[in-house]
Amino acid sequence: MKDARITQASGPEDQADLAARVSARHVRTISRCISRIENGDPSVQPLLNAMSTRSGNAFVVGITGVPGSGKSTLVPALARAWASKGVPVAILAVDPSSPLTGGAILGDRIRDTALGETNIFFRSLGSRGSKGGLARALFDVIEMLDGAGYGLILIETVGTGQSETSITKLAHTTLLLTAPGLGDEVQAMKSGILEVADMVIVNKADADQTGAAATALTLRQSLAEATRAHGLKEGINTDPDGVQTAWHPPVRKISALSGEGVRELVDLINQHRGFLENSRKLLVWRGQSRIERFDEGMRDALFRVFAERNGDMLDTIRRAVAEGSLSPLRAAEEAARAGIREQNSEVSTGGRHETQNDTRT
Numbered sequence: 001m002k003d004a005r006i007t008q009a010s011g012p013e014d015q016a017d018l019a020a021r022v023s024a025r026h027v028r029t030i031s032r033c034i035s036r037i038e039n040g041d042p043s044v045q046p047l048l049n050a051m052s053t054r055s056g057n058a059f060v061v062g063i064t065g066v067p068g069s070g071k072s073t074l075v076p077a078l079a080r081a082w083a084s085k086g087v088p089v090a091i092l093a094v095d096p097s098s099p100l101t102g103g104a105i106l107g108d109r110i111r112d113t114a115l116g117e118t119n120i121f122f123r124s125l126g127s128r129g130s131k132g133g134l135a136r137a138l139f140d141v142i143e144m145l146d147g148a149g150y151g152l153i154l155i156e157t158v159g160t161g162q163s164e165t166s167i168t169k170l171a172h173t174t175l176l177l178t179a180p181g182l183g184d185e186v187q188a189m190k191s192g193i194l195e196v197a198d199m200v201i202v203n204k205a206d207a208d209q210t211g212a213a214a215t216a217l218t219l220r221q222s223l224a225e226a227t228r229a230h231g232l233k234e235g236i237n238t239d240p241d242g243v244q245t246a247w248h249p250p251v252r253k254i255s256a257l258s259g260e261g262v263r264e265l266v267d268l269i270n271q272h273r274g275f276l277e278n279s280r281k282l283l284v285w286r287g288q289s290r291i292e293r294f295d296e297g298m299r300d301a302l303f304r305v306f307a308e309r310n311g312d313m314l315d316t317i318r319r320a321v322a323e324g325s326l327s328p329l330r331a332a333e334e335a336a337r338a339g340i341r342e343q344n345s346e347v348s349t350g351g352r353h354e355t356q357n358d359t360r361t
């Protein structure tokens with residue numbers, strides 16, 4: 001009963017209750033709120049506002065790579081490394097390539113571990129399902145999880161479509177996973193993912209040592225080409241004064257299955273995080289991504305306010321646009337200007353809107 005009431009929360013009391021449950025990392029509540037974010041449900045906004053005031057502490061790692069490279073095997077291993085140190089971890093699987101097994105397998109693997117029940121949250125997200133775009137939904141989901149106290153957020157995404165490019169905008173560390181024999185070095189080059197990867201990890205070294213070494217070598221060379229950073233060493237680079245100036249993507253071999261090299265990978269991710277913090281890139285980044293979300297939110301809000309006030313006019317314009325008697329872009333421009341003029345004249349003639357008081361106090 002209580003849950004049903006919370007799902008439809010609208011009053012201030014319910015909102016506080018909802019925020020408290022999310023902050024207590026109540027798994028079912030969080031999962032339900034993610035669905036509401038995916039569905040573009042505006043009633044989740046007060047919660048997002050509340051969570052946003054507490055966010056800014058989570059570190060976000062994106063794991064991308066072609067199907068079968070071992071992302072779903074690596075992700076739980078990484079999650080456990082942080083969770084075992086008491087850091088609550090959230091895993092988001094974006095578009096698991098095999099909807100039947102991808103997400104489910106990962107979920108099962110996590111459920112198999114004792115830690116999973118307390119400290120690791122798992123959820124899959126589909127780009128098709130997100131109204132208003134995956135990147136936007138992901139931003140809000142990350143913000144909520146961050147505010148709820150998840151210190152590490154891992155995002156698994158298949159590196160074949162556009163989803164991985166939106167991931168690199170949201171993830172602080174982008175990890176490109178590959179494996180010998182998949183032949184995706186070339187594909188990675190072409191898609192441009194190599195240029196935005198912060199580290200390139202060759203998985204399945206246990207199954208094919210020689211192949212893994214050869215793949216790593218090719219990738220090292222391709223990376224130097226892609227980033228035109230021939231003089232840099234892998235990892236953190238410093239200037240003569242010891243100031244950390246650049247990060248050059250390291251290439252490492254691991255076995256997600258046996259765990260070989262995973263501890264070193266955890267150290268590497270922490271090194272990259274340290275670099276982002278020391279060079280203040282993380283701070284700048286967080287600011288920028290908040291500004292981007294503000295800009296998007298502003299566009300949405302302006303449209304919503306306009307539609308609320310001028311529903312009839314909007315219908316008329318839409319019909320004219322559909323019939324071809326008005327150009328869509330010109331109609332948009334003129335409607336926006338008409339909306340602003342109307343707002344201004346209301347203010348100057350002492351209209352009913354609060355704006356008038358706001359601007360004078």
Ligand SMILES: Nc1nc2c(ncn2[C@@H]2O[C@H](COP(=O)(O)OP(=O)(O)OP(=O)(O)O)[C@@H](O)[C@H]2O)c(=O)[nH]1
Pocket residue numbers: 065066067068069070071072073074096097098102158203204205206207254255256257258
């Ligand atoms: N030998 C070996 N096999 C591995 C390793 N990591 C993953 N695998 C196997 O590779 C297969 C694919 O692994 P997944 O973790 O499902 O790969 P994925 O990248 O998540 O694949 P999608 O979700 O389909 O994109 C599974 O059969 C794994 O058991 C490894 O380190 N060594």
Ligand SMILES: [Mg+2]
Pocket residue numbers: 071072073096097102103106156
């Ligand atoms: Mg997977």
